[in-house]
Amino acid sequence: DTEVTQTPKHLVMGMTNKKSLKCEQHMGHRAMYWYKQKAKKPPELMFVYSYEKLSINESVPSRFSPECPNSSLLNLHLHALQPEDSALYLCASSQVQAHGHLYEQYFGPGTRLTVT
Amino acid sequence: GENVEQHPSTLSVQEGDSAVIKCTYSDSASNYFPWYKQELGKRPQLIIDIRSNVGEKKDQRIAVTLNKTAKHFSLHITETQPEDSAVYFCAASMVSGGYNKLIFGAGTRLAVHP
Numbered sequence: 253d254t255e256v257t258q259t260p261k262h263l264v265m266g267m268t269n270k271k272s273l274k275c276e277q278h279m280g281h282r283a284m285y286w287y288k289q290k291a292k293k294p295p296e297l298m299f300v301y302s303y304e305k306l307s308i309n310e311s312v313p314s315r316f317s318p319e320c321p322n323s324s325l326l327n328l329h330l331h332a333l334q335p336e337d338s339a340l341y342l343c344a345s346s347q348v349q350a351h352g353h354l355y356e357q358y359f360g361p362g363t364r365l366t367v368t
Numbered sequence: 369g370e371n372v373e374q375h376p377s378t379l380s381v382q383e384g385d386s387a388v389i390k391c392t393y394s395d396s397a398s399n400y401f402p403w404y405k406q407e408l409g410k411r412p413q414l415i416i417d418i419r420s421n422v423g424e425k426k427d428q429r430i431a432v433t434l435n436k437t438a439k440h441f442s443l444h445i446t447e448t449q450p451e452d453s454a455v456y457f458c459a460a461s462m463v464s465g466g467y468n469k470l471i472f473g474a475g476t477r478l479a480v481h482p
Contacts, residue, residue, distance in 0.1 A: 283467055283468065294457050294472035294473065295412065295457075296472075297470070300467045302467050342411065342412070348467070352399070354400040354468045356402065356414050357402070357414070359412045359413070360411060361410065361411045
């Protein structure tokens with residue numbers, strides 16, 4: 253299996269809702285990432301997990317809460333979002349770098365989130 | 369921190385022509401440079417990458433060149449086809465805290481006209 257999958261494909265939520273985005277990969281990758289992509293812009297890194305531990309939080313507001321329950325799954329819990337949080341949320345995975353060698357990141361299809 | 373500039377922002381070519389997209393990066397420690405193609409509504413897909421110990425890499429109609437001294441790298445697409453139409457993102461990366469942080473350029477919207 254050489255694919256990263258994400259659910260749901262689309263999500264519409266109100267500002268008081270709580271929802272979760274899910275990401276799964278079975279490539280044996282131990283690094284997983286969340287990105288946010290606004291229209292006509294490049295992906296922006298939000299979080300990085302390495303060996304199921306949070307390695308990087310790019311100063312993301314606490315209304316976004318990541319979770320990595322095991323080496324294949326990555327969740328993003330959403331609560332009290334704002335309309336400006338509407339975007340495409342992309343998950344990616346890669347092997348963990350070793351001896352300075354960086355590995356390819358593979359992206360999932362994304363969840364298109366609309367906050368009303 | 370690392371900064372990646374990408375030009376042009378839009379590129380329009382006739383089918384069969386070549387297309388060139390250029391990127392510059394700021395941090396000389398960057399050592400991995402992937403290129404992603406993103407079609408409308410789809411995921412970014414890795415199309416080619418190059419590492420800092422290599423000057424050029426080819427894969428069929430696609431090639432990437434890297435000039436470490438000048439800190440710039442370029443994507444070359446030959447014999448363009450309408451299905452090459454997409455947004456292309458360059459990125460630069462280095463080892464940072466044990467993980468691979470990609471810094472993306474702003475993207476180039478390529479249109480190939482039949």
